[in-house]
Amino acid sequence: MKLKKIGNVEANYSFWQVLVVCSGQEFLDSGEDLIASFEINSPDVRLVLCLTDDLLAARELLKSLAQKLIALSMYELELDGDVDDNQRALPYQIARNVLLQTRLPTLLLESCSFVRRDITLLPAELQKADCALKLRFNRKGISQKVLTNTLWLLPNSRVDRFLAQAISGMAKTTSENEERKAVYKALQACRGFLKVAALPGRYADRSHKHEGFIWVRLPKEKAETTAAREFREKTRARFARPPEVIILHPKQDLGTKSHLENNTFKRRVERLARPGRIAWRQMARLLVELSWERGKPARLVPLPQWKITKEALKNYEFAKTIFVPHLISAQLPHPKAYYYMQELVPMLFTVDRNGWGGVDSI
Known part of the structure; x- marks a missing residue:
């Protein structure tokens, strides 16, 4: 894997980073909103993007968006042949490699995420945790007890063992529920040494509220509110x-x-x-x-x-x-x-x- 700087903004000396792993089509669907939301609402971030295929339109879009940046420091992670073909396990494998390569705490996000507010203070809230994600232990089903839209990871041996366990559990995973089960079982297997924290809901907001810091993918039964759509449009207009x-x-x-x-x-x-x-x-x-x-x-x-x-x-x-x-x-x-x-x-x-x-x- 090769990490290269893209755009004209120089390195911002960040001590942590955001990692987004997605297909070319996923980036075409939501990449512009993602990058605009960082540049306009929380530019003091190091953003690492990894496109998992060679879709030309997606790479051209990434290049054109990078040229519009004035504040955000952005990198592209280029893949080599040593990656998992399992699309569910791939983001975790890439995150594991990025942690080893950069030695920087990393927030793993989906490409459909949207940064609503400044997330600069996120590391201060999670500083004692090896790993943080949204936990819902009151739910009955194993797949409902964790949400993996937003995942905070420190670059240490404990997190590396957790990611290895999660990747192993996703060997034949094809659905989101199975992915969540694999993550939950990995957390259980590593509970003796892994410091896990409940990610504050504002960093994985599934309702797209005004108070949210990171909006993640809405549940299928929910539609985005008019106020949320208007804020997206305002951010897009400011970026343009x-x-x-x-x-x-x-x-x-x-x-x-x-x-x-x-x-x-x-x-x-x-x-x-x-x-x-x-x-x-x-x-x-x-x-x-x-x-x-x-x-x-x-x-x-x-x-x-x-x-x-x-x-x-x-x-x-x-x-x-x-x-x-x-x-x-x-x-x-x-x-x-x-x-x-x-x-x-x-x-x-x-x-x-x-x-x-x-x-x-x-």
Whole structure:
């Protein structure tokens, strides 16, 4: 298996990733909505896509979507011959290989998933779990006790043994119910050493509610609500419009001036979850929404603070306005820039043409 960068967005230094495994036809059916939802609603993610066949139209669509990305860091996983022919087991086998190759915690999603809200804090909620999925132990049937639409996996030997057990149990699996049974039995077989957590329902929302973070495939008997369809359309429309406003957002799990000396998963989760750092994400999102309300298409772009330089701003010359965090005009002069900064309390920010503190223009 070969992992290659696609699109023009550089690596975003993410310490975890999302993996989507699907056929070419599945990608044609829902791939545009999937990628648009990440780019518009939760761009601070490393997305790995794996198409399991050579359908030309799907690969052309992937290439064209990648060229539209401004914020999302996306990779394509190319398969070789050493994969399972069983389509039910294939995503688990690929996830196992990706974990071994990248050593990054991984969220396995279906191609029909849709990211409704920012999922940046997901690792903070699941940091003590080797594996997390939606559990429903009150159901009678084994196949109903787990849902596999969203699966969180850490890159360790315990998860590797669990995935091997699940893949073995899917040797002759042809249906979704049999797949769920295999996963449930693998969880039982590994319960002595595997740390399993119940995935919060908002990360596997089967009702497509306003409060959901990740919408997954609806049950067959349910239809999507009008509000959910309208939000999909709004996300699709925002993705299609070239942005006039760029809001640069400093990644909160990294150091301000350079890489962290302690770059462990635990350390980066701790930084990510601090209330003051959460406020930075909320402010950046507020600037995006205010721009759209004023009729100006906007895009949020997460970057390490030390990457926000004069050279980096050249990538956004197409924009009419660029919001720059944590700097003043004397440090990074630019004719299109507004400078924003967190002040004395976490939820208080100022935005100014010159900068913040003693140099603001007020």
